[in-house]
Amino acid sequence: MTQPDPTPASPTSAAPDLPLYSPARVRELLTRHGLRPTKSLGQNFLIDGNILRAIAQAGGADVGVPVLEVGPGLGVLTREIASRGARVTALEKDERLRPVLAETLAGVDVEVVWGDALDFDYASLPAGTRVIANLPYYITGVLLSRFMHAPNILSATVLVQKEVGQRLAAHPGGDHYGFLSALAALHGTxxxxxxxxxxxxxxxxDVTSSVVRLDFDRSRPLPDPAFLRFVEAALHHRRKTLRNNLRLHGLEVGRVGAALEAAGLRADVRAEDVALADLARVAGELGVVQAGGVIR
Structure with missing residues (x-):
């Protein structure tokens, strides 16, 4: 990860009568700086002021709040967050955007860190950090996992593909429930x-997006990695029976059947219908994790 850019910003004089999020202003910035959005980096720039304000509000951007933004792009959402008095750190990989961000973030309290978000040390963030970001879709899952494991991140309010948002918010028995749903529930709401x-x-x-907010319960210990691997195996084919999924994972059928019975589950229960607390009981019966562990 490179160091923060020390170069001072200079104010923009281009199209001063238009808000930064307006399509005409975005196009003008891109044209003047000789840029085209890069699909491989997931660059889709927000051009709706109401949505920008809604994201910043839902994310808890306020005076003195430390906020992390991943992929500021042209700085549109960044300015909205900073305008509310938040202390913003923005991670940006695309070096072509240096002159653009120097222009669009002039006069606001933002630290831009240049480098790959996958290489950033999220444990280094100040206590009480809130993530507010239009995440690059191609690394959404990896980044959410990093946020979940960073003890100083309290929440993540993020733009994701609608399908991902549905999976994050799903509950056992729902159409979209799977490992990502379980992972989110294990860390908070x-x-x-x-x-x-x-x-x-x-x-x-190409797809509709959703804004979702994940709140992490830092009073809980982080989930046992062995239990996470067990849950991932259990939900790998969520519409199959839990028994078959665990058999495919290499567990002996007779032991699985006995564990299901001891946990009070039907032998033919589908994986997607099993609550996390029941999965924990099965895992305990199988010796994957210590029996008696509590899942809230």
Whole structure:
């Protein structure tokens, strides 16, 4: 990870009568700096002021709050967050955006750190950090996992693909429930904030997006890695029976059957219908984790 950019920003004089999020202003910035959005980096820039304000509000951007943004792009959401008095750290990989961000973030309290978000040390963030970001879709899952494991991150309010948002917020027995749902529930709670249409971005993505907020319960110990591996195996084929999934994972059928019976579950129960507390009981019966562990 490179060091923060020490170069002072200079104010923009381009199209001063237009808000930064307006399509005309975004196009003008891109053209003047000779840039085109890079699909491989998931660059889709927000051009809807109402949605920008809704994301910042839902994310808890306020005076003195430390906020982490991943992928600031042109700085549109960054400025909205900073304008509320938050102390913003923005991680940006695309070095082509240096002159753009120097222009668009002039006069606001933002530290831009240049480098790959996958290489950043999230444990180094100050206590009480809140993530507010339009995440690059191609690394959403990896980043959410990093946020979950960073003890000083209290919440993550993020723009994700609608399908991912549905999976994050799903509960056992729901159509979208799977390992990502279980992972989120093990670390805290998820709230769907709002859907975001394709037209709110430039260029428009291929899918509808959603804003979701994940609140991490830091009073809980982090989940046992062995239990996480067990849950991932149990939900690998979520519409199959739990017994078959665990058999495919290499566990002996007779032991699995006995564990299901001891946990009070039917032999033919589907994986997607099993609550986390019941999965913990099965895992305990199988000796995967210590029996009697409590899942809240």
């Amino acid at each position: 998820v709230r769907h904030v709002r859907d975001v249409p394709k037209g709110a971005f430039l260029p428009a993505p």
